[in-house]
Amino acid sequence: MKYLRLGKEGAETPCVLDAKGVARDVSSLVRDFGPKTLADLPELFSELDLDELPIYEGDKRVGTPISQPKNIYCVGLNYSDHAAEAGLPVPEEPILFNKSASTFCGPNAPLLYAAHMTKLDWEVELGIVIGKTALGVSPEEALDHVAGFTLVNDVSERAWQIERGGQWMKGKSFPNFCPTGPWLVTPDELDVQNLDMWLDVNGERMQTGTTAKMIFDVKTIVSYMSSYMMLEEGDLICTGTPPGVGMGMKPPRYLKVGDTVELGIEGLGKQKQTVETL
Incomplete structure (x- = not known):
């Protein structure tokens, strides 16, 4: 799985890349990728059909792949x-x-x-x-x-x-x-x-x-x-x-x-x- 965050700085949308390299919006499943959610992602996405998720259509800026780390x-x-x-x-x-x-x-x-x-x-x-x-x-x-x-x-x-x-x-x-x-x-x-x-x-x-x-x-x-x-x-x-x-x-x-x-x-x-x- 490839996780990424797209959008304006401070308002990024969590996405995953499908097999064709298309960004799929997963904000309906997880608020963000970061310290409070990373442990849950394997189970959350274990049987996910990416083709059923909406294609991300927002701002194309690539943010950090996770939100701010503590260390x-x-x-x-x-x-x-x-x-x-x-x-x-x-x-x-x-x-x-x-x-x-x-x-x-x-x-x-x-x-x-x-x-x-x-x-x-x-x-x-x-x-x-x-x-x-x-x-x-x-x-x-x-x-x-x-x-x-x-x-x-x-x-x-x-x-x-x-x-x-x-x-x-x-x-x-x-x-x-x-x-x-x-x-x-x-x-x-x-x-x-x-x-x-x-x-x-x-x-x-x-x-x-x-x-x-x-x-x-x-x-x-x-x-x-x-x-x-x-x-x-x-x-x-x-x-x-x-x-x-x-x-x-x-x-x-x-x-x-x-x-x-x-x-x-x-x-x-x-x-x-x-x-x-x-």
Whole structure:
């Protein structure tokens, strides 16, 4: 199942894509896709005939695939080839950090460039959306707590992240630093550890990767995190990026106002953002 939300910001309609890629309005069945409803979706849609649902005819803007999550978590250096690019050892345990929940935005929202930014960077990532509270779950149980997967751009301001001391969070948490979507795709539709990934800047390919290169896979991440914290319905976990980020280039290359970023993951759709002055 592919869930998406269409319509004007703040008034999106929950939809699902049918076999032909047509958006079907499911607002008569569920008020929204989000922390309060994700756990109910598998049963709600288990025997649903999508052809019997109305075709969505409203505003075509693509919103975030779920409503606002309470928490956004990230895993750093989770691709072996990205760690090599950064000149850093492969982590023995997942490196965890947060992004502010206020970074969450639609897949095609602008990337905001503030006057005190100097090193704005991109990161195509697989996102995990938690569908059922997870605390102390085993790797074998982990997918039972996952609502689905989505595409994320983990936007970063490297000068704030690397050069200003303290935690990575401040280089990851500016508004619109987490474009998410277009879809939330249920686990049964994907071979999640074998998905191709890519990202272009101004039409030039920067990142090419595969989730097969993840150091810690989805099951391990969910289980590991749940041993230290309670993962709640709707929480978003950004799972790391393959090589090709601007910081890793020689010389480094960063985004500027007017640049366009396009990215995608096999089975999870595409995004497109333009860098705009705040």
